């Protein structure tokens with residue numbers, strides 16, 4: 470794996486976040502390089518620039534290197550992307566005085582003269598981001614979106630036209646293209662969160678656009694809900710909470726417990742919080758944390774139950790390092806005797822990891838595809 474970013478005379482050392490991970494994945498891709506190459510070739514001036522979906526800061530670091538005073542407004546929904554960008558800015562001795570941070574629900578500033586975006590996997594989320602831009606960008610503002618050439622098709626160009634303005638794609642370079650979209654100056658309305666319910670558990674669920682399981686219960690979550698552990702738990706963590714469905718069920722089953730909802734996605738944390746209220750649960754019994762696993766959870770929180778349906782990808786990359794980090798954090802933070810309950814696709818082999826970390830692992834339930842595992846600290 471290379472960590473040396475070298476494009477158009479700009480040299481950077483870039484790591485993913487967290488920097489120590491067993492995956493062999495790089496912190497940027499050819500689409501990042503394409504955007505930076507284009508900006509240097511066209512002699513782009515350092516105007517107020519929005520940077521959206523910059524995985525680990527390749528774009529913001531490159532622009533800061535080009536001009537330390539370049540005003541950058543960085544929008545991300547992922548805490549790991551926020552932390553990774555900070556890590557890479559520091560590692561490359563870049564001053565951060567020019568950076569302004571936003572999540573995908575914060576109000577965008579007026580006065581952006583240019584926007585750079587990476588195309589995310591989730592196109593509903595992307596459409597949401599374009600609508601946000603349509604509400605602040607004056608007519609004629611350029612938005613440059615870098616993507617793999619194979620992801621660009623007529624439907625995507627229509628999505629631009631419907632949500633922000635007309636768009637056209639560049640020639641292909643290193644299997645990527647840059648789409649130029651010109652804001653048409655017409656403000657669109659933000660989409661409403663999707664809303665659905667799970668009648669057998671009397672739960673109402675709403676999902677903001679970047680939240681896992683947009684309109685129905687995940688199959689893994691379903692088998693977890695059918696096999697919740699029994700006990701008088703007092704402190705429960707829903708780790709990687711998504712819309713919070715596991716923690717909401719825990720609140721019904723263990724009414725005395727405080728439930729901590731944690732997710733890398735700010736929209737997930739916000740959806741969990743919205744769902745807590747939607748289901749008329751007691752505000753005293755919940756806390757919501759936008760975090761990378763449990764890395765910034767206050768030290769006095771020592772759960773006796775951690776519920777976890779781990780992700781098996783980070784952005785576009787398939788990886789089990791987040792699951793591994795979640796299990797490590799659970800082992801560190803659980804009370805002695807506390808329980809970690811995990812659901813996973815059978816082929817992912819989580820039982821091997823749990824056995825290695827906890828020296829015990831029990832299969833609680835399984836079907837053809839999924840397995841529920843418990844490990845006790």
Ligand SMILES: C[S@@+](CC[C@H](N)C(=O)[O-])C[C@H]1O[C@@H](n2cnc3c(N)ncnc32)[C@H](O)[C@@H]1O
Pocket residue numbers: 549681682687689690708709710711712713714715731732733734737760761762763778779780781791
């Ligand atoms: C498979 S989904 C499970 C969502 C929900 N618990 C459910 O069962 O429907 C995994 C969740 O982990 C979150 N996630 C990914 N990386 C994370 C990290 N580093 N720290 C915390 N959460 C993370 C994702 O945003 C996603 O919401």
